[in-house]
Amino acid sequence: MRFILRIVLAALVVFVLQVTVAHRLAVIGAVPDLVLVLLAVLVIDRGPVIGVVAGFLLGFLQDLGNAELLGMNALAKSVVGYGIARFGGDYLPDNPLFRGLLVFAAALANDVIVLNISRSFDAADVVTTFLRSSLLSGIYTAVLAVVVIQVVRLLPGRVVRPGGRY
Amino acid sequence: MQIVSFLFERHIEKTVLAVAVIISVVLLTRPDDSTVAAGRVISSYLLYPVDQAGRYIGSLEELREENRRLRRLVVSLNHEKELLLQFREERNRLRELLGFRRDGFWEFLPCEVIARSSSRYHSSITLDRGADAGVRPGMPVVGYRGLVGRVTQVFPSSSRALLLNNKSVQVSCLVKRSRVVGVLGWERGNLFRLDFVGREEDIHPGDTLVTSGLGRVFPKGFPVGTVFQVTADKTELSRRIGVVSMTDLNRLEEVFIITGGREWESGEIWLELQELDRSGASGPARGGSGE
Numbered sequence: 001m002r003f004i005l006r007i008v009l010a011a012l013v014v015f016v017l018q019v020t021v022a023h024r025l026a027v028i029g030a031v032p033d034l035v036l037v038l039l040a041v042l043v044i045d046r047g048p049v050i051g052v053v054a055g056f057l058l059g060f061l062q063d064l065g066n067a068e069l070l071g072m073n074a075l076a077k078s079v080v081g082y083g084i085a086r087f088g089g090d091y092l093p094d095n096p097l098f099r100g101l102l103v104f105a106a107a108l109a110n111d112v113i114v115l116n117i118s119r120s121f122d123a124a125d126v127v128t129t130f131l132r133s134s135l136l137s138g139i140y141t142a143v144l145a146v147v148v149i150q151v152v153r154l155l156p157g158r159v160v161r162p163g164g165r166y
Numbered sequence: 167m168q169i170v171s172f173l174f175e176r177h178i179e180k181t182v183l184a185v186a187v188i189i190s191v192v193l194l195t196r197p198d199d200s201t202v203a204a205g206r207v208i209s210s211y212l213l214y215p216v217d218q219a220g221r222y223i224g225s226l227e228e229l230r231e232e233n234r235r236l237r238r239l240v241v242s243l244n245h246e247k248e249l250l251l252q253f254r255e256e257r258n259r260l261r262e263l264l265g266f267r268r269d270g271f272w273e274f275l276p277c278e279v280i281a282r283s284s285s286r287y288h289s290s291i292t293l294d295r296g297a298d299a300g301v302r303p304g305m306p307v308v309g310y311r312g313l314v315g316r317v318t319q320v321f322p323s324s325s326r327a328l329l330l331n332n333k334s335v336q337v338s339c340l341v342k343r344s345r346v347v348g349v350l351g352w353e354r355g356n357l358f359r360l361d362f363v364g365r366e367e368d369i370h371p372g373d374t375l376v377t378s379g380l381g382r383v384f385p386k387g388f389p390v391g392t393v394f395q396v397t398a399d400k401t402e403l404s405r406r407i408g409v410v411s412m413t414d415l416n417r418l419e420e421v422f423i424i425t426g427g428r429e430w431e432s433g434e435i436w437l438e439l440q441e442l443d444r445s446g447a448s449g450p451a452r453g454g455s456g457e
Binding site for chain 1: 178179182183186187189190191192193194195280281282283285292333354416
């Protein structure tokens, strides 16, 4: 229950930051996906079920802040949450490099889903936009996620499990 | 029971993922009903106080300087406005002689941008004025330099506007100099293209595009962009025309919703200048009053 409350509270804060502050953090036009960073922090070693549920809730909240296409981010973040939880928990070594690569791959997967839906599966348009903005944003999001995960692990009161997981 | 056991005990992870995907797809395919609208209202309420507090703390000195600058600008613009009004009156008299309708003035509702779209691929902004201030869906939104979008959703104390840099938005425009008409569509960033312009039409780089008013979606005469490129199309039937928007659509902070039109009231400039004098404007205000 405490975990769900924490997700809801963190989601509200990050959602507000995403729509009010994120564009001011842009580097060479790349805007970080703070919602994805939060998703990675929350689910990277919690298991796929939590990954899907947290991803769906965060994506749905993000959809409420958009002018159209309700369900688009919910779908993308559910799939991405599943992937992060599945691969982050079981298959990848627990170090910042692999965590960064995982979040980078998740950011790209998220953009592929979102772009396809929002551009009505227009392949040329999707590829152009993906190459133009998704790669850089993905790197930015991954770096930010690694930093945030490291900071969260340093917080007092975190119970670190064997292998560095908390 | 065996199916439930199979789904929720042996394949719980895949089942939860499938449920989430199905719900998302259902949400994507259903229309925007009242339940969804309520959720959007809650999110708009959430954003407003946070943005206001941040702005208040961070911008006091900036506001003072901007205020001083704007006061000087107001005096100069009022003087210019009075001259233009004389031209307008003259124009209206001539229009009446020819049987045309009189021109009106637009009512502008100043708004602050309190949030941008949380998705990088849907360009919309949330504004701090809503139904309480008379905002309705479909009202055009302009910036200091020209058209920026249109209100699509209205909540009690906020509203959401779809910007021009959106694949689903197209604007009928005309070239200010030669009156050539075309349809403006978004390409990327602040770049647009003007379609349906014949190869023989008179259009050059540097030309200004304004809204045509055709279709009555956007009012006529608001600047939209500047032509920067004119090249021959592959078909040789039309031309490919690149346009850069007047306003940087990624950096909007203050905009105006056009809430309607009205007739100009005589003596309005004088009242505005008196108000400016009372609030401590400097001497030139009196000089520009047209006494």
